[in-house]
Amino acid sequence: MLSQLFNLTLIQHTIRTATPLVLAALGGLLTEHAGILNIGMEGMILLGSFFGIVGSYFFSSSLMGVLLAVVAGIIIGIIYGFFVVELGSDEFIIGIAINIFASGLTVFLLRSIFGVKGAFSSPDIVPLPKLSFPGLDNIPILNVIFNNHSIFVYISWILVALIYIYLYKTPKGIWLRASGEYPEALETVGVSSKKMKYTSSIACGVLCSFAGAHLSLGYLTLFTENMSADRGFIAVAAIIFGGANPIKTFAAAMMFGFFDALGIRMQVMGVPSQFTQMIPYVVTIIALVIVTKNHMNKIKKGKEKEEGAY
Amino acid sequence: MKKRLSLLLVLVLAVSSLLAGCGKGNEGKEETKPATEEAKEQKVGLVVAGGLGDRSFYDSSNEGVEKAKEDLGIEYKVYECRNDPQLYKDQLIQASEYAPIVAVVGLEFYDAVQEVAKEFPNVNYIYVDTEIEGIDNLTTISYVENEGSFLTGALAAMLTQETSIEGIDEGKVIGMVGGKDIPVIRNFKAGYEAGAKYIDPEVKVETIYAGDFEDPAKGKESALALYSRGADIVYSVAGKTGEGVFEAAKESGKYAIGVDTDQRYINPDVIVASMVKRVGMSIYDTIERIQKDTLEPGKVYYYGLEENGVELSFGEPGMKQFATDEMIEKLTDIKKKIVNNEIEVPTGK
Structure with a gap:
């Protein structure tokens, strides 16, 4: 019974489900460090999904799909940055506007470009390649876990490491964090905090477009209206859990993927779907309580220290 | 100043996308030319909870009014709500002001x-896919989806034992991916399971509810889980989520069965059949009844196998057929027995 539930395909399933979350969350944590909590990721993912399909369909190349998605990501990142950084608008309102805009735009373009409503699939859409490492074939466990994933799965793992190094080991990463924490300090050393915020916003657009392209070209090869299906919001939750630390955020996204995968499997075991669909949210609440409690303890300790100093 | 400008732009963005979402709905208002009583009778408003293009339920209802336009000479307008509950009532009222006959599609409008x-009170409402009695100007149409699903289950149970077909293995397992655990879907499940057991009591039926009608990725994951547990054929009862089921079938080299409309054209190599609800036909019928004045308003009309309201559909000629003549014969036989009440199909509602 348990071996049917917890086996290697569960890990595979977890990785597949978590990758779009990981990619989007990596983008969102960059803006989070720059002091912007981006809830527009949902819309950004959707745009990436759509333009990925457009590029792949018309140029018969998945690379062109990704490129077009990235261009869309850059543009929407600039628009987001323009409103939030340049005009100082409320980041939540702009985020919601982007979500509504993306949903409306993709529906509209789906009709005007492909002449269909709701869903578009075609054999002419070229999916992203899947990778396998020849050496791993002989090791059963590693073969199942690491082989035969869509290319963005590996890219997402590399990005976790790169963004960690960027944020904590390079001067630019420090600037980015300073632009969120203490922009005045950044200005005194002659770096524009505006520029750093813009950069983070554009990077977020690009990473969300990766997540979208992965969804429509890597994971599936089709587009349906609102196919991002709240993944952008779950990515926000992963960022908050992970304290915007790339590695912890990655772990949080994997956790969401894991419980999603586990839920589907438990249904086959006869557990009612109402219960299994509740699991990710129950885990969210429990985790939030733990995170907040730890945070409070830290603040408390900090205060005691301060008091002790006097 | 800048803040105000940006707020204005945001509003423009939000409003324009909302308008894009329900463009057709607003057209209804423009046509307020005074109509005579007879001319008014020729108009039909179709209100759908989601949007057209689901290649399924809503599209089928649209085909029905389209056919009524050609054959019965009506005019119609479609009011889409894009799954936004705030629009349900507004769009219904808009449609009621536009036409004396309003067809309503979607459980959400209950x-x-x-x-x-x-x-x-002067508008005739045709409400599809549920049962409401006792309101004089509201006629409901209920599909006996468990009867159609009984045939689907029988077909799946026969196919899973046809090991000569590529990809079908020895095990007698079939699956179903449901959108949500709600009465309509449970009714599908009850018929599907009973149909499979009717062919062979040893056939195992496994069901996963994706919990969403609009998430193809989740549909794919659910179907992959079923295929990995030995299911050869998965019945997709999940709207757009079902698109992911078909992808999973293709990737695993297994098979799927579509729902609501004939979905074989999406991928004839893996979708072996579809359980069709003739939503359009039943709406067409009802409009015809209203025109001929034979409708009994306030009544529930049932559309089962006998009325051809539900049936198995095998795509267009020229598509590769998986069901053998023998199977079709058997299915016709079962259909007859259900119509004659020799087989009692359980309900899940």
Whole structure:
């Protein structure tokens, strides 16, 4: 019974489900460090999904799909940055506007470009390649876990490491964090905090477009209206859990993927779907309580220290 | 100043995308030319909870009014709500102001349609896919989806034992991916399971509810889980989520069965059949009844196998067929028995 539930395909399933979350969350944590909590990721993912399909369909190349998605990501990142950084608008309102805009735009373009409503699939859409490492074939466990994933799965793992190094080991990463924490300090050393915020916003657009392209070209090869299906919001939750630390955020996204995968499997075991669909949210609440409690303890300790100093 | 400008732009963005979402709905208002009583009778408003293009339920209802336009000479307008509950009532009222016949599609309208029907006593409401009795101007159409699913289950159970077909293995397991655990879907499940057991009591039926009608990625994951547990054929009863089921079938080299409309064309190599609900036909029928004045308003009309309201559909000629003549014969036989009440199909509602 348990071996049917917890086996290697569960890990595979977890990785597949978590990758779009990981990619989007990596983008969102960059803006989070720059002091912007981006809830527009949902819309950004959707745009990436759509333009990925457009590029792949018309140029018969998945690379062109990704490129077009990235261009869309850059543009929407600039628009987001323009409103939030340049005009100082409320980041939540702009985020919601982007979500509504993306949903409306993709529906509209789906009709005007492909002449269909709701869903578009075609054999002419070229999916992203899947990778396998020849050496791993002989090791059963590693073969199942690491082989035969869509290319963005590996890219997402590399990005976790790169963004960690960027944020904590390079001067630019420090600037980015300073632009969120203490922009005045950044200005005194002659770096524009505006520029750093813009950069983070554009990077977020690009990473969300990766997540979208992965969804429509890597994971599936089709587009349906609102196919991002709240993944952008779950990515926000992963960022908050992970304290915007790339590695912890990655772990949080994997956790969401894991419980999603586990839920589907438990249904086959006869557990009612109402219960299994509740699991990710129950885990969210429990985790939030733990995170907040730890945070409070830290603040408390900090205060005691301060008091002790006097 | 800048803040105000940006707020304005945001509003423009939000409003324009909302308008894009329900463009057709607003057209209804423009046509307020005074119509005579007879001319009014020729108009039909179609209100759908989601949007057209689901290649399934809503599209089928649209085909019905389209056919009524050609054959019965009506005019119609479609009011889409894009799954936004705030629009349900508004769009219903808009449609009621536009036409004396309003066809309503989507379980989501259950409360709204009853309220609006009381406000417009002169409008005839045709509400599809549920049962409401006792409101004089509200006629409901209920599909006996468990009967159609009984045939689907029988077909799947026969196919899973046809090991000569590539990809079908020895095990007798079939699966189903449901959108949500709600009465309609449970009714599908009850018929599907009973049909499979009727062919062979040893066939195992496994069901996963994706919990969403609009998430193809989740549909794919659910179907992959079923295929990995030995299911050869998965019945997709999940709207757009079902698109992911078909992808999973292709990737695993297994098979799927579509729902609501004939979905074989999406991928004839893996979708072996579809359980069709003739939503369009039943709406067409009802409009015809209203025109001929034979409708009994306030009644529930049932559309099962006998009325051809539900049936198995095998795509267009020229598509590769997986069901053998023998199977078709057997299915015809079962259909006859259900119609004659020799087989009693359980319900899941």
